[in-house]
Amino acid sequence: MDSNMTKEITILSGKGGSGKTTVTGALAVLGKNNILVDADVDAPDLHLLLQPQIKRREAFFGSKKARIIPEECIRCGLCVTSCRFDAIKMEEPPVVAPIFCEGCGLCRRICPAEAIEFAEARTGEWYVSETAYGPMVHAHLDPAQGNSGKLVSLIRAEGRKIAEDKRADLMLTNGPPGIGCPVIASLAGAGLVLIVTEPTLSGEHDLRRLAELIAMFKIPAWVCVNKWDLNPEMTAKIEEASRALGMSVAGRIRFDLTTVQAQLQRRTVMDYPESTAARDIESLWRELSAAS
């Protein structure tokens, strides 16, 4: 790795609720000279642990949306039958449901009365903030909006800019669950992926699908089983499967309700250094630091 370049670790899980944000928050405390990115823009939570002070606020324009101008509309219905996304309802006058409008512009181009407006719509906001553990780039998607993948790409690019300016050592990107659009957007170009999973049948199932996705991007992946002592046999099975899939095992974290206590106090679990979770995450961090 080029020593001048910021290394990016993206934290993913496949399955939701396995502890990504808890682990990212703790790693933010352990790392020095970090940039933090919360790429779970659908349901962001990292701000609840790191209490960012917003320094810069920008509107996000996710896509264009069509709107029918009632006075110009001749009620021919061509837009209604031509829309591939069933986003236009034949009412009096026809109306576009912005939630389902894909922003393709077909209706505007085929409308014989030129009665359709088509403009960029604000669908969210993103922020550059300061935290006690380094700058943080995060976002908020307005209710019932899509295109979170585009927003993820945007805030990661912004994070990388800041990282270069500040010559940061590490960019920690907290990813969304799943394997779809926003996950791909938070994965492409990352230096390393840390998968936080749990010792359950669902955790294992989802990990396998995520591993296959990561392999397509040829990014080295490390696996950590959170709450491992809930099912030691499943933990061993997941670790074995991970190695077989070409991933490395980074460590295990014991089940510890201190993580909930920390969350209730709006702190990371590292503020409870004697807790088992804090100690386990510290050894996970040592393992990751040695690797990168």
Added chain:
Amino acid sequence: MKIAFASGKGGTGKTTVAVNVAYILQQCGADVQLLDCDVEEPNAHLFLPPRIDRSIPATVRRSEAAEDRCTGCGVCADYCEFNAITVFKNKVIIFPELCHGCGVCAWFCPERIITETFRPIGVIEGGKVKGIRFLQGRLNIGEIMAPPLIRQVKGQAQVAAVTLIDCPPGNSCPLIEAVRGTDLVILVSEPTPFGLCDLSLTVATLKKLGLPAGVVINRCDIGNDELYLFCRQGKIPILAEIPHDRRIAESYSRGGLISKDLPDYRGLFASLWENILALREGNYGKSPAADRGWTAT
């Protein structure tokens, strides 16, 4: 009747609640159908597990050009809002993974050399288990088009007395597609800052869609009372509370069905269903069913 199970935050117990309600209903002899619309990571099948007897490919439209007949006019590339087309000299290239299948390029190509075909994005699998009709979508790995697959899963659903939909986490396109057209959304959350923050986003989304919601609080004794206050202030009924119980976590980790492995929880899911029905009929809190609500304490 179509009931969706959603959450905003992942891992709160959507699938657990959905499969257990399905199981309880089937035990009572109801005609129940379960759709797993968490197509990125479908898990409901792990808890049932169904015998899959049909598999239907899911596709989306994509544009394809007869490249050799391109005159290089560039209209298609200009009109494509998704940057899926490049025209270079007399050659057109359409990137299938960026194509949204909107049809603009085919409509406006003056040479009429762009046609629409279909490309696979995943599979819809159907089967039966313990009398429950089951359907799930499984998105191909590396594919971003989750919403069209969710729509197709719902399109393959049969008419049933009760259709339960296990939704994906999050609050954007996939969730919106999964809850579209349902009668009621059950939000499964936990009483922690993360649970509350994500639930409030989902509630705002459902409000925008005009869909009624009720809440199930999972691990109800691990956090604080902010989620309860939020529900009370927003007049969102709490339909059930599931305690933090290591036996549940262990049963779940093995892919077990709680209402089968731990019979003491059957009453909880049965009462949840009564509350769902009461809420659906506008009688929640008025009928005796709500008073019989099972709680942890």
